Each structure stands twice: as structure tokens, then as C-alpha cells.
Amino acid sequence: MQKDKYFDLVIIGAGHAGCEAALAGARLGLETILFTISMESVAMMPCNPNIGGTSKGHLVRELDALGGQMGKNIDKTFIQSKMLNSSKGPAVHSLRAQADKQAYTNEMRKTLENQDNLTLRQAEVTELIVNEGILTGVKTVSGAVYHCKAAVLCTGTYLKARCIYGDVSQYTGPNGLQAAGPLSDCLRNLGVRLLRFKTGTPARIDGSTIDYSVLEEQIGDDPIVPFSFSTDPDDIQKEQVSCWLAYTNTHTHEIIRNNLDRSPLFSGTIEGTGPRYCPSIEDKVVRFSEKERHQIFLEPEGLYTNEIYMGGMSSSLPEDVQEDMIHSMVGLENAKIVKNAYAIEYDCIDARQLNPDLEFKNISGLYSAGQMNGSSGYEEAAAQGLIAGINASMKILGKDPLILDRSDAYIGVLIDDLVTKENKEPYRMMTSRAEYRLLLRQDNADLRLRGKGHETGLVDDTVYEKLLEKEQTIIDEIERLEQTHIGNSETVQDLLSRYESTPLKSGISLAELVRRPELSYSIIAPLDYDRPALAADIQEQVNINLKYEGYIERQKRQVEQFKKMEKKTIPADMDYDQVQSLRLEARQKLKAIRPVSIGQASRISGVSPADVSVLTIWLEKHRKE
Numbered sequence: 001m002q003k004d005k006y007f008d009l010v011i012i013g014a015g016h017a018g019c020e021a022a023l024a025g026a027r028l029g030l031e032t033i034l035f036t037i038s039m040e041s042v043a044m045m046p047c048n049p050n051i052g053g054t055s056k057g058h059l060v061r062e063l064d065a066l067g068g069q070m071g072k073n074i075d076k077t078f079i080q081s082k083m084l085n086s087s088k089g090p091a092v093h094s095l096r097a098q099a100d101k102q103a104y105t106n107e108m109r110k111t112l113e114n115q116d117n118l119t120l121r122q123a124e125v126t127e128l129i130v131n132e133g134i135l136t137g138v139k140t141v142s143g144a145v146y147h148c149k150a151a152v153l154c155t156g157t158y159l160k161a162r163c164i165y166g167d168v169s170q171y172t173g174p175n176g177l178q179a180a181g182p183l184s185d186c187l188r189n190l191g192v193r194l195l196r197f198k199t200g201t202p203a204r205i206d207g208s209t210i211d212y213s214v215l216e217e218q219i220g221d222d223p224i225v226p227f228s229f230s231t232d233p234d235d236i237q238k239e240q241v242s243c244w245l246a247y248t249n250t251h252t253h254e255i256i257r258n259n260l261d262r263s264p265l266f267s268g269t270i271e272g273t274g275p276r277y278c279p280s281i282e283d284k285v286v287r288f289s290e291k292e293r294h295q296i297f298l299e300p301e302g303l304y305t306n307e308i309y310m311g312g313m314s315s316s317l318p319e320d321v322q323e324d325m326i327h328s329m330v331g332l333e334n335a336k337i338v339k340n341a342y343a344i345e346y347d348c349i350d351a352r353q354l355n356p357d358l359e360f361k362n363i364s365g366l367y368s369a370g371q372m373n374g375s376s377g378y379e380e381a382a383a384q385g386l387i388a389g390i391n392a393s394m395k396i397l398g399k400d401p402l403i404l405d406r407s408d409a410y411i412g413v414l415i416d417d418l419v420t421k422e423n424k425e426p427y428r429m430m431t432s433r434a435e436y437r438l439l440l441r442q443d444n445a446d447l448r449l450r451g452k453g454h455e456t457g458l459v460d461d462t463v464y465e466k467l468l469e470k471e472q473t474i475i476d477e478i479e480r481l482e483q484t485h486i487g488n489s490e491t492v493q494d495l496l497s498r499y500e501s502t503p504l505k506s507g508i509s510l511a512e513l514v515r516r517p518e519l520s521y522s523i524i525a526p527l528d529y530d531r532p533a534l535a536a537d538i539q540e541q542v543n544i545n546l547k548y549e550g551y552i553e554r555q556k557r558q559v560e561q562f563k564k565m566e567k568k569t570i571p572a573d574m575d576y577d578q579v580q581s582l583r584l585e586a587r588q589k590l591k592a593i594r595p596v597s598i599g600q601a602s603r604i605s606g607v608s609p610a611d612v613s614v615l616t617i618w619l620e621k622h623r624k625e
């Protein structure tokens with residue numbers, strides 16, 4: 001007879017979400033167990049071999065500032081690193097690192113296996129044990145029962161997963177790993193609304209069969225900037241691998257068009273809804289028919305293999321068509337496919353069933369994170385996993401949850417969009433989603449979030465004190481530049497004319513010089529004799545805060561308005577039927593989503609500004625009574 005087991009916290013799934021959730025729980029001192037269907041899927045990257053990129057790099061930096069693991073893990077396992085959009089404004093600068101996939105998994109597994117209070121277990125969870133709306137445990141396929149005080153669902157792309165290409169359709173998870181079946185049925189029986197989403201991945205080809213001489217090389221940055229604020233930049237300067245740029249052509253597009261009838265995507269075999277922002281190649285050829293070619297990024301999967309990932313070429317076309325379309329591309333005429341491209345559809349939840357702390361509204365103690373919440377991407381998953389892990393732990397410890405709003409972090413935007421808006425397709429983070437993106441830069445994630453990480457207990461005192469020191473150094477340096485005035489010497493005139501900057505008529509502060517568009521903190525260094533030796537990240541903050549001061553101040557004023565709406569809370573037991581003058585559609589939406597504030601209510605589609613003012617007035621009137 002199996003003896004029941006007891007843990008504080010259960011994490012179901014060891015993907016990017018589950019790893020962060022489990023480490024958070026264990027590091028906060030809770031006895032935590034992390035389940036996975038297969039140990040091979042620990043922090044597995046079933047798709048693109050990179051971490052970060054536009055807006056996703058922001059999520060990784062924010063997660064790192066809060067005490068998460070992904071940033072540290074990629075700093076130890078990257079094989080190429082690049083700061084994207086560096087020619088544009090700092091709000092869209094975004095780090096992206098190519099990972100050695102195997103090394104990434106091994107490194108995360110090592111961290112998990114050596115974490116106190118954490119147990120790893122290969123077993124499929126088939127059932128959640130819920131009594132009168134409270135989660136009390138889980139059951140695995142063997143019938144073993146694990147009692148717990150809270151659990152986090154991080155099942156990714158595995159629930160009722162089906163992989164499809166051409167006529168091939170297999171009920172497996174990614175890379176042929178076992179899918180998870182019964183848990184979907186259990187969730188439905190608990191009244192959880194499930195959605196059917198889909199995503200896809202490109203073929204992998206053998207790098208030794210590619211003719212690189214006719215392709216464009218993409219090299220990494222020098223020097224390399226780390227993802228984690230805890231990584232010393234000097235420790236990660238190393239030789240990097242290259243990526244390569246290839247292109248489809250009109251012949252490739254013709255092959256695809258001639259076989260659209262054999263595409264499960266267009267024949268309707270695939271039921272799940274896919275991401276518009278990560279379209280398959282056949283989707284791109286149909287939607288952008290005027291384009292003569294599409295960029296395909298050839299990215300090494302790791303140092304241990306010749307396998308090459310074809311970024312931008314995900315597909316579910318039949319195998320023979322995949323071969324023909326690859327062989328039609330310059331440089332890939334003799335390429336050998338190692339793994340076919342395929343689409344995967346899976347069950348996930350409608351995340352509007354969750355509170356902003358990622359707990360289910362109707363099942364106390366059950367949280368959800370990652371692809372399971374309808375998002376797509378390693379970074380989106382890891383960010384949610386960390387927040388769900390922290391909040392499940394805070395609940396067990398009887399502390400307040402960590403809720404980041406849209407002005408605090410990209411993570412706040414991500415979660416607010418998931419739990420407030422109707423997502424009809426996998427949700428992918430983009431800078432355009434963050435209305436306060438000038439404040440939410442990747443370079444200041446530590447200044448924005450270390451304090452919150454410290455409050456939860458995940459960021460220790462030493463790290464936090466270092467942050468406070470950094471903050472003070474930035475303030476002192478800006479103050480020094482404001483107070484340091486220089487006259488119109490020959491050296492000054494030379495430098496100003498070299499940068500075609502307006503000559504001086506009288507003395508000026510160094511800060512004023514930095515504010516000039518054509519100058520910067522580093523450019524005026526020769527004029528600044530008493531300049532202290534400061535770290536690169538501090539210099540960057542000084543420069544950005546001076547150069548974008550006006551925009552930053554304006555955005556801060558917008559945030560004040562936003563915060564006022566967020567502070568107008570709505571009682572959890574609010575009876576919307578009492579508010580007579582609310583429109584029917586708005587009443588239905590408000591009753592279904594039960595927003596926590598007027599701010600969140602105003603972001604629900606179908607709730608108009610007029611409905612918001614009706615609700616605000618009603619609440620103010622009843623609050624007074």
C-alpha cells in the first residue's frame with residue numbers, strides 16, 4: 001500500500017515556468033516537489049535555441065532582478081550573444097543569447113538537484129485533489145497521493161498534445177516525449193475552461209551539409225553583456241559561434257503554394273489556434289504573397305551537435321515538401337533534414353479564470369503559469385513561473401502576494417494582459433504592449449524590482465544593499481554633473497566642434513552637455529577631470545536619465561494617473577446586478593472576470609469608459625454609506 005506523501009508546495013511540470021516556480025518555493029524555505037513526465041524535458045527548449053530578443057530580454061532581466069534563475073542559467077550556457085536594436089532608443093534595446101540547448105538543460109537540472117528543500121520526481125500527475133474549492137493534493141499515474149498546501153500548474157504544451165505534419169498525427173509531446181492526458185479531463189471536471197492552442201517549429205538540418213560560403217554570417221557582440229545582474233561581465237567574455245542568414249525565394253514559395261492542399265494548417269486538420277506573430281512559412285507565403293523572399297536564421301542548437309535550427313521556417317507541411325522547399329534555398333541545396341518541422345496543439349486554460357497573483361479564482365491554492373496560461377515563449381513562461389511560485393509560497397507563509405502592475409514591469413503587462421483580456425491565440429510579449437516602456441527598460445530592471453525581490457525574501461540583504469549603493473552612486477553622479485560647470489576652453493571648443501555641437505557662449509554644467517543629443521556621458525569624459533571610475537551599468541544609467549529626462553518625467557506623470565485607477569479597488573464580492581445603469585455586455589464581462597480594480601475593469605474588452613465611470617461613481621457612493 002503506497003504511503004501518502006506530504007509537501008508544502010507541488011509544481012506540476014519542469015519546463016521554464018516550473019523550474020522558476022520550484023526554485024522560488026524551495027528558496028523561500030518550503031518543502032517543494034517538482035514533477036515532470038520526463039527528466040529529459042527539464043528546462044527543455046523544444047523550439048528556438050535562444051533566450052531573450054525584443055521585449056523577451058526585458059522579461060529575463062526583470063525575472064533575474066526578482067531572484068529568478070533563467071538569466072544566470074543562460075549566462076553560463078550561451079554560445080553567442082547580441083544586443084538587439086542598439087541603434088535605436090534604450091527602451092527597445094534587448095539582449096538575445098544563443099543557447100547550447102543541452103548545456104542549458106544540464107545546468108538548470110544541476111541547480112534544481114542541488115537546491116535544498118527541493119525534490120525532483122519523474123511522474124505524470126493525473127489528478128488534482130480539490131475539496132470544497134480548496135486544493136489539498138495531487139495524484140500521479142501510479143495512484144500515489146501527494147498532499148500539499150498549494151500547487152502550480154506548469155504543464156506547457158503537453159496536455160492532450162498532438163504533433164502534426166502532413167498526414168502524420170501523433171499524440172505525443174514535443175520531440176516525441178510522452179503527452180499528458182488525464183489532467184485535462186480532471187480540470188474540465190473541476191469546471192476549468194480549457195482552450196486549444198497550437199504552435200509550430202521548423203525542421204532541424206545537419207550543419208555539415210550546408211554551403212556557408214554563399215550565406216550571410218551573423219556574429220555576436222564584443223564585449224558581451226550578461227543577462228544576470230549578478231554575473232560579472234569579465235567572467236563571460238569568450239569565443240562565440242556564428243549564426244547564418246539564408247532566404248527563401250520564389251521557387252520555395254511556388255513549392256509551398258503547390259502543396260497547400262496537403263498542409264494540415266490549411267486542410268483544417270489542426271484545430272488549435274496558432275500565434276499570428278510567429279507564423280509558419282506556409283502562413284507567411286499566403287499572407288505576404290507580395291514578398292519574394294523571407295529571411296531564415298540558421299542557428300546552431302549547441303556545441304555538442306551539428307544540428308541547425310531554421311528560424312522563421314516553422315511548418316507542418318509533409319516531409320517530402322519540407323525537403324523540396326529546403327533544397328530550393330541557396331546554400332541548402334544538399335542539406336539533410338535531421339528532424340522534421342511539425343505543429344503541436346495542446347490544451348491550455350483561459351487565464352481570465354486567474355487573479356493577478358495567478359491563483360485560480362474558484363480553486364483556492366491552485367496557481368497556473370507558462371504556456372498553460374495561453375502565452376508562448378520560454379521567457380514569458382519563466383516570468384509567470386517565478387511569480388506563481390512566489391505567490392503560492394506567500395500564501396503558504398501567510399504573506400501578501402507579489403503583484404506587479406503595468407507600470408512596474410513587462411511581467412506586470414504580461415500577467416495583466418493574460419488575466420484581463422481575451423487571448424484568442426498564444427500570447428507573445430512585444431514592446432508595443434508596454435505603454436510605459438520608456439520606464440520599463442531592460443537596463444534598469446534591477447533598480448525597478450530588486451526591492452520587491454528583497455521583500456519576498458528571494459533577494460538577499462547583500463544583493464539588495466549593493467543595489468541601494470548603485471542607486472545612490474547614480475544619484476550622486478548626476479548631482480555632481482549638475483554642479484560641475486566648465487568654461488569655454490580650447491579643449492571644450494575642440495570637442496564640441498568635433499561633434500558639431502553648438503559652441504558655448506558662457507559656462508555650462510556637464511549635465512547640460514550630456515543632455516545635448518549629439519553628446520553623451522562617455523563623449524564628454526575628456527572635459528570631466530574629476531570623473532570617478534564608475535561601472536559600465538552605472539554610466540549607462542547616468543547617461544539615460546540625463547538624456548531622456550523629459551520623456552521619463554512625462555511618463556512618470558502618466559503612471560501617477562494610472563496608479564490612481566489601480567488603487568480604486570473593487571470588493572471581491574461585488575454584485576454587479578446592483579449597478580442599474582451598467583450596460584448588459586459590460587455587466588456580463590465584469591461578472592465573468594471580476595476585476596480587482598477600476599483600472600483592471602477599464603482594460604476589459606466590452607467595458608466602455610462610460611461603464612467605468614458608472615461603476616466608479618457607484619462604488620464611491622456605496623463606500624461612503
Ligand SMILES: Cc1cc2nc3c(=O)[nH]c(=O)nc-3n(C[C@H](O)[C@H](O)[C@H](O)COP(=O)(O)OP(=O)(O)OC[C@H]3O[C@@H](n4cnc5c(N)ncnc54)[C@H](O)[C@@H]3O)c2cc1C
Pocket residue numbers: 012013014015016017018035036037038041042043044045046047048123124125126154155156157158159174180181183199200201278314342343344369370371372375376377378381382428
Ligand atoms: C513544437 C514547439 C514549437 C514552439 N514554438 C515556439 C515559438 O516559435 N515561439 C515561442 O515563443 N515559443 C515556442 N514554443 C513554446 C515554448 O516552448 C514554450 O513557450 C515554453 O517551453 C513553455 O514553457 P512551460 O514551462 O510553460 O512549458 P514546457 O516547457 O512545455 O514544460 C512543461 C513541463 O510540464 C511537464 N508536464 C506536463 N504535463 C504534466 C503532468 N501531467 N505531470 C507531470 N509533468 C507534466 C512536462 O514534462 C514538462 O516538463 C514552442 C513549443 C513547442 C513544443
